Amino acid sequence: MDIIHVQGSGPLRGEIQIQGSKNAVLPILAAAVLIEGTCCLKNCPHISDVNCMCRLLESMGCSTYWDEDGLKVDTSTLKESRLPKELVTSMRSSIILLGPLLARCKEASLDYPGGCVIGDRPIDMHLHLLKEMGAVFTIQNEHIAGLAEQLTGTTIRLPFPSVGTTENGILASVMAKGRTTLLNCALEPEVQQLCRFLNAAGAKIEGVGTDCLRIEGVEKLYPVTYMIEADRIVAGTYIFSAVATMGRIGILNTPVKELDSVLEVVKQMGCRLSLEGKHLEVWQKERPKAVSLVQTQVYPGFPTDLQSVLMTTLSVSDGESQIEENIFSNRFKIAGELVRMGAEIRIEGRRARIKGKEKLYAMSLLAEDLRGGAALVLAGICAQGNSLIGNCHYIERGYEDICRDYRFLGAAVEKIVRS
Ligand code: EPU
Numbered sequence: 001m002d003i004i005h006v007q008g009s010g011p012l013r014g015e016i017q018i019q020g021s022k023n024a025v026l027p028i029l030a031a032a033v034l035i036e037g038t039c040c041l042k043n044c045p046h047i048s049d050v051n052c053m054c055r056l057l058e059s060m061g062c063s064t065y066w067d068e069d070g071l072k073v074d075t076s077t078l079k080e081s082r083l084p085k086e087l088v089t090s091m092r093s094s095i096i097l098l099g100p101l102l103a104r105c106k107e108a109s110l111d112y113p114g115g116c117v118i119g120d121r122p123i124d125m126h127l128h129l130l131k132e133m134g135a136v137f138t139i140q141n142e143h144i145a146g147l148a149e150q151l152t153g154t155t156i157r158l159p160f161p162s163v164g165t166t167e168n169g170i171l172a173s174v175m176a177k178g179r180t181t182l183l184n185c186a187l188e189p190e191v192q193q194l195c196r197f198l199n200a201a202g203a204k205i206e207g208v209g210t211d212c213l214r215i216e217g218v219e220k221l222y223p224v225t226y227m228i229e230a231d232r233i234v235a236g237t238y239i240f241s242a243v244a245t246m247g248r249i250g251i252l253n254t255p256v257k258e259l260d261s262v263l264e265v266v267k268q269m270g271c272r273l274s275l276e277g278k279h280l281e282v283w284q285k286e287r288p289k290a291v292s293l294v295q296t297q298v299y300p301g302f303p304t305d306l307q308s309v310l311m312t313t314l315s316v317s318d319g320e321s322q323i324e325e326n327i328f329s330n331r332f333k334i335a336g337e338l339v340r341m342g343a344e345i346r347i348e349g350r351r352a353r354i355k356g357k358e359k360l361y362a363m364s365l366l367a368e369d370l371r372g373g374a375a376l377v378l379a380g381i382c383a384q385g386n387s388l389i390g391n392c393h394y395i396e397r398g399y400e401d402i403c404r405d406y407r408f409l410g411a412a413v414e415k416i417v418r419s
Contacts, residue, residue: 008362026053039224042070135151231398287316308334322352
């Protein structure tokens with residue numbers, strides 16, 4: 001098992017460039033299934049979830065390769081609509097292949113998706129939406145066999161603005177017969193990027209950036225070159241890291257607009273921010289102040305994907321704070337590890353009460369999910385002594401090289417490869 005060695009260090013200092021967004025590129029790779037020919041994705045992050053999606057595409061007969069421009073995906077040789085179990089069950093995003101496969105192959109066969117265990121992650125909304133559009137499913141032992149002779153546009157209101165369901169709905173609609181209206185859609189920037197990619201490829205999606213998408217089905221989509229935008233969650237991770245360590249860092253390509261709710265919280269913690277173009281300077285002079293309550297919400301609210309690094313940051317803040325997790329049912333898993341490091345955290349249902357401590361103590365820790373893993377690396381940086389973080393493959397699902405990034409910012413963080 002590979003581990004990350006972290007030496008507790010002082011304030012982070014330095015400048016950093018943020019990788020392309022994981023949650024934008026994964027549905028865009030799924031969208032490539034709808035486009036015969038070769039698409040090029042620039043600024044695509046080199047992360048294991050992208051590798052896994054590429055292997056899924058290859059299992060269908062597509063080819064994927066990297067060159068100096070980015071990731072190329074050629075789906076002209078796609079022939080297989082059955083997805084291999086070991087790949088599907090290793091990533092939640094495999095479910096967003098369901099819509100495109102039904103649209104292109106008229107059938108799909110896959111197991112229930114896996115992914116980070118951060119609470120119940122059912123796929124009922126995905127299946128309901130696709131059924132409304134004419135798909136028929138047979139489900140046995142968590143295996144889904146889908147058929148859709150002709151996906152047909154209709155009006156569907158999502159019961160909750162789920163990111164993945166909105167994406168599957170868009171992907172199923174862009175080449176469906178007639179007009180689809182999706183109501184109560186997710187507003188997350190990654191959904192907007194998917195729409196921009198598809199519109200560049202010839203799709204007709206109106207209402208991008210609103211909760212009502214009107215999609216006119218088209219006959220054909222055409223290959224495009226598309227630039228993946230910077231990852232707001234990775235940027236947020238380093239912003240909180242500067243705050244937690246009382247550091248001063250520059251982020252060269254900040255997706256500032258997408259981080260409004262996050263910047264509001266760090267300002268409450270006493271952080272100074274200055275922005276020039278996309279260059280954001282983050283400066284925390286004193287110990288971060290506690291915040292009374294931060295609630296995770298769908299976009300534009302505070303993102304659940306930054307809740308863990310927020311928890312680490314509040315563990316070393318001055319005073320008592322509360323976090324409320326409203327998106328996933330089991331996303332406070334790092335609390336136990338932080339408590340072992342000396343943090344004072346009490347979980348009461350959806351709420352975590354955190355009393356900040358001046359010091360955390362180094363420990364051997366185990367990552368249990370992607371964002372929690374990154375938050376434990378930060379905890380190690382804030383702690384006194386040397387920490388080890390096991391299960392670091394979780395972190396590699398979404399961070400290109402968290403050790404490299406923290407080293408740029410002056411911390412001693414290193415991956416130890418064990419054979
Ligand atoms: N939900 C259902 N039924 C469904 C679909 C979702 O009940 O059919 C529930 C989920 O169980 C959850 C809530 O709805 O409680 C929100 O789930 P959503 O569908 O919005 O999330 P997702 O599409 O599975 C994406 C990101 C997550 C991010 C969430 C919320 C990708 C690949 N994943 O997941 O990212 O936390 O949206 O913003 O885009 C991560 O990057 O670490 C990560 C987990």
